Amino acid sequence: MRYSLLLNNPEPADVGITEEDMAPFREAFDAYAKSLDAAGVLVAAEILKPAEMTTTVTLRTGTLSIQDGPFADTKEKLAGAFVIDVPDLDAALAWASKCPGAQYGVIEIRPSAISFREGQWQEPG
C-alpha cells in the first residue's frame, strides 16, 4: 500500500527561520530519506520550493487559465512529500512519526487510491 506523507508547515521565511537554523534539519532529512531507502519502502521524496514559486493552471472554467501563486492561501503550506510503500497504516504512522518535518509541522498521511506503476494504473496492493 502506498501512502503519501505530506509535510505541512509555515514557510521558514514567514517565521524568521534562517539557513543556519535549517542546517540540522537538512542532516536529519538526509538520514531519514536514507533510512526509508535502506528499508526498501521509499517510492519518492520531494521537498518543494516556497509556495510563492507556485504556478496554478486550470481549465475548470472552460478556458486555460494560468496564474501565479497557490490556489489557496493558508498559514501552513505544503512543503514536501514522501511517497512510501508499506503494508498498512501502522507502518506508515511509524515512519511519519520519525520524519523531521513532524518536529515543526504536521504530516498528513494519505493512502494512495491508485498508482501508475510499471506502465499502468494499479490499485493498491
Next chain:
Amino acid sequence: MAGTGLSTAEARARAESVARASYGRLLALLAAPTGDLQAAEDALADAFLRALTTWPVSGIPENPEAWLFTVSRNRQRDRYRSAAYRTSVPLEPDAGSSGAGPPGGTARRTGPRGVVPSPVGSGSALPGAVHWDEVDVEAIPDRRLALLFVCAHPAIDPGVRTPLMLQVVLGVPSERIASAFAVPAPAMAQRLVRAKRRIREARIPFVLPDTTVLKQRLAAVLEAVYGAYALDWRSPLPGARRVRAGAGMGEPSGADAGAHSQADADADPPESLAAEALYLATVLAELLPDEPEVHGLAALICLSLARGTARTASAGGFVPLALQDTSLWDREWIARGEEHLRRAHSLGRIGRFQLEAAMQSVHCARARTGRTDWQALLRLNEALVALMPTLGGIVSLASTLGEASGPDAALSFLDAANAPALEDFQPAWATRAHLLAEAGRATEAAAAYGRALALTTDPALRGFLEQALERLTAVPPSVDTV
C-alpha cells in the same frame, strides 16, 4: 418444519445465544483479511438469517460457531469471486442444505488455498491477518483483542471508538447504540459507517500491535470500554449476562458457554451497556492477563455494577451510595471485582483504573464492616487526582474530604481547585450543594441545588436533587441566613 421438532423460536433462541457468545470472534476473523467490517457484518447477518430457516429443519449443528463461520465465509468468498461484485447480487451459498454438519465445511472446501482472488487489488491481504481459508473451523481462534485495538486505533475519532466496539465486537444494533448515546439513529449510523470506511481505506491492520505500540494504545482501548460503562453505570446488573461475563474468569467460553446461555435465553432482560462494558473488560483481562490496568478496569466495573440494584429505589429513583441498603449489593460480583483487584495489585504497577477500583472496593467493604473508611478513601482519591486530575476525580475528592474532614475543608478545597470547567459540571454543583447544606449555609446550598438541577437531564437524578432541595427549604433558616 418436519424432522427435528425444533421450532423457529427455539432456533432463534439458540442462534441468538451463539451470537452473544461468538459474534466478535466470528467478525474479527471474517473482517481481518480485507479490513472490510461492513462486508463481514453483512455476511454474518446473512448466516444468522440462514440459521433461522435451516436449523429448524436440519437440527442445530454440532458446532454452531463453525457452521456460522463457514456460511459467512462462503458468502464473502462468493461476493469477492464475482468479478463485478459491486453491482451483482451475492450468490446463494450452496452450503447449508445437507444436514447439521458445517455446510461446505473443511471436507468440501472449494479448491486449494489461493484460488479465491483476494478482494483487495493485486493479491495481498492485510499483512499478518489469517485468511479465511486458513482458519480451522473446528477450533476458531480468538482475534477479538486485535479487533478491539482496531476500534480504538489512533486514526479513529475517539468519539466513535466506544460505539464501534459495541457494534463490531458485541453486535449491539446501531439504533440501540444511538439511543444510549442520545444521538439520532441516522447520525450514529453515519458515524459508524464512516469509521468502518476509514478502517478499510486507510488500511488499519487487524493484528495486535507489537508490545511497545500495544502499551501505548492500550489506554485508548480501556478508555473506550470505560466509555460504555460510564454511559449507564446506574443500570441494574442483568442476571442473564453472568454466563458470558464469567468467561473471563476461567469459566468455559465459546461453545460450552453457549450451552449454558441457552437456558438463560428465554429470560433475557434488556442488557445494559455497562454489562457489555463488563464483558469487554473481562475479555481483555482474559486476553491480557499481565496488564494491571486491564484488571483494574474489570474490577472497577464489577464492583460498581455489584451495587446496581441498590442504586435504584423501587420507585425508580436514584439512591446515593451512603443511603444504599448494602444487603442488596451482589456479593458474588464484589468477590469477582476483588479478585481482579488482587491480580492487578500483584503486578505492581498502579494506574488510574486500579485506583478507582480500589475506591469502589473501600465502599463495598461497608457491606462487611458496616462503616466506610473515609481516610483510606481520601488517600486513594488524592493519589487518583495526582495521577489524573479529571473533573470527576476533583469533585469526588471534595466529596470524600467532606466526609473525612468536614464540609468546610471540602468547600475550601473545591474553591481552591479553581477549574473554570467546574462551572458547567453537574456533579460539582450537586456536591457543592450537599456540602453547603451540611455546613448549614442553606441559602447558598439552595442556589447550588438550583444550578445542579439546571444541568441535570436524567429524571431519576433530578428527582433526587429536587427532594434534597425541598428538604433544605423545609427546615428553619440557619444562623448564617438570619
